[in-house]
Amino acid sequence: MAGSTPFRKRRFRKSGDPAETQAETTDPATSPGTSGGSAMGTAHVPSDTAPAVPSATGVDEEARHRPGARRLRAVRNGVRRGGESVRDAALYITDRIIENAPRVPVRDLATLRAQFPGLGPDQLADKLIHGAANATSTVGAGIGAAAMLPVPPAMPAELAAEITGVAAIELKLIAELHEVYGLRPPGTLGQRSFAYLTSWTEERGVDLTKPTTLNAALGGQMKRELRQQITKRMFRNLPNLMPFMVGAAVGAVMNRRDTRKLAEKVRGDLRARAVPWDALPRLAPLEQPSQPLPEATRAALEGPEHHDGGA
Template sequence: MRDDERGSSGEEVLPAGSASLAAAGDRADHPVPGEETAPVARRRAAVVRDKARDLAREGVRKGGDRARAGLAYLTDRIIEIAPRIPVRDLQTLRRQFPGLGPEELADKLVAGAANATSTVGAGIGAAAMLPVPPAMPTELAAEITGVAAIELKLIAELHEVYGLRPPGNLKDRSTAYLRSWSGERGVDPLKPSTINAALGGPMRRELRQQIMKRMVRDLPNLMPFLVGAAVGALMNRRDTRKLAAKIRSDLRKAQVPWDALPELPRLEEPADALDMKKLPGNPRELGY
């Protein structure tokens, strides 16, 4: 039967141009929307993810290259300034601190060096609060080299106090003190390798490792709002005292009493002596 309002209820073919009530998905002349969307989106997401991963790897590689270049520069800088650090010999120290024995004199030197590195850490931490990001690596490098200079001076003068001046000229002694600083050990006079150490690959690797540890410890100094100043001062003081304790423990094992010391020549002055008062933070606790 036929309904004039609703059309035929049979299975007859509809005239051309007539609308169909069948679902679109059952028709072959129109594609089903959404079937290809998910695979395309997944492929695009995979491409973006792979691109981001490649960019991250490239960034890590470039960052690692820059870090290695920075460490190499700092290592060369510390090696360069080591022979320029002014060191007081035992006669000068005893004249500046009369009436003190070896341990009391060593305590004075450690206290002065710890205060000096603390001043450097506080000064750099305060400067780091300035909103100038490009200055941050420069400030950090300045602190590392400044603290290294102070600690190298301390190590050299502790060797004088304990009667264990390394043999050789200024360059030989500077190399021995660099090795002592990088390994956090006293110079052993019974092991020539710890005295006449060439600045070759192993030496530079040790220095780079020491500098890397220093940089990691110094990162809190870059905190803003002057928090870095307090943290930097505290950490530098603690680390310098810890280093001095290790060096003194080694030196005590081979200590030569003052009355048994032979007549030692005066230490030569560096041709281009480093002005310790011009270090970052302007430390004045070093006795100059």
């Protein structure tokens, strides 16, 4: 046993020596069954030992009381799993709305007056706003009902379908309000369509006295502003995908409210510069789009026409 004493001395000279661990395991004097071993084990507990894992009871209890937060996380995770960031989704929707704008059918003033005989400008505008609000509320209710299905990866597609459908309805409304108040923008179908896009983005009527308004519609600035507007709408419409909090009914109410708010802003701007019908020069009929809208967007657009006299 004489040789064991120097070995233990060497073991305590350098902390962390591999021989230390081996000696503590094999030396009977330091085995866990002895009181000395217990003291030694206490002295040599590693400093980086992980603390005990806390109980998950508190976390589970909090999660049970926040179903809306869990649903929102599910939506965000679905977006990430689909490979689309918010910016990518906004760019995609922006491109679809720009592509659809020249394909939205618009009724000219003569057609509107024939379909709604006996109505003055404000009465006709009220009729158009009512029909568009009904249509966008129907779109919101449909998206809210689809969100009841527990398929988070599909939700970005539903959100894109809602925004593009609502945009087409509101663009048609804006164009026809310009017709009602005698303020049709000059230019080709494409130029007018992009002018209406600017009106939709800025929530005001097209100012015919400022050529920059029409020129900006064709530039990159309009596209950036349109993308910003769509991003705001995406976040504003996100609760439509959370039936625990709103559901289809509230989705319908939100879209109806937003469409009326936009329409009243644009109409107030146009009414201040309106041209009386008897003072209007004879306008050529509006050319109709050569390409139809996508089926889903066309279905959303044609919704109110069953109540408002046809396209």
